[in-house]
Amino acid sequence: MPTPLRALSIAADPSTPGVILAIDYGKKRLGLALSDEFGVTSRPFATWTRINRRRDLARLRELVGKEKIRRIIVGLPLHLNGTPSEMSEEARSFGLRVEKAIGLPVEMVDERLSSWEAQQTVAGNVSGKRSRSASGRNESKKTNAIDDIAAAIILRDYLDRARTPPGARA
Numbered sequence: 360m361p362t363p364l365r366a367l368s369i370a371a372d373p374s375t376p377g378v379i380l381a382i383d384y385g386k387k388r389l390g391l392a393l394s395d396e397f398g399v400t401s402r403p404f405a406t407w408t409r410i411n412r413r414r415d416l417a418r419l420r421e422l423v424g425k426e427k428i429r430r431i432i433v434g435l436p437l438h439l440n441g442t443p444s445e446m447s448e449e450a451r452s453f454g455l456r457v458e459k460a461i462g463l464p465v466e467m468v469d470e471r472l473s474s475w476e477a478q479q480t481v482a483g484n485v486s487g488k489r490s491r492s493a494s495g496r497n498e499s500k501k502t503n504a505i506d507d508i509a510a511a512i513i514l515r516d517y518l519d520r521a522r523t524p525p526g527a528r529a
Contacts, residue, residue, distance in 0.1 A: 377429030381514035390506025401514035403507035416460040434470030434513045
């Protein structure tokens, strides 16, 4: 899947500073990650439980203003062979709604294996200890951390591709 031309200079162009938001879209949760202002680093930000379309977009709009976000990327779930998955169209539709509601460019980005990599990262860092959530329920720290880490992986890969010269890509 070739990288769109507009993605080539996003992270490498210091004249357009600003934070990039990555969203790992899911039916129940949104994993969020942010870049630094110069598009060099990626960090997990939060995992939001979805409420409803209107409220989710309002929360994103608030975050965009607070964090001075200039671009949004949404993970596009594809099968390993690159074909669209069952969730691909839903993620695309979500991306279009976000772009329309917030007024910032939204780019769909291949997210293959990001959740798997996030699970491997968490499995290596957390021994599966259980904690109490604000609601008093026992929840696995592994489960809570996966979505925002997956978003950070999607963003890291996006930033890496944006910094790689076109001729250097495999």
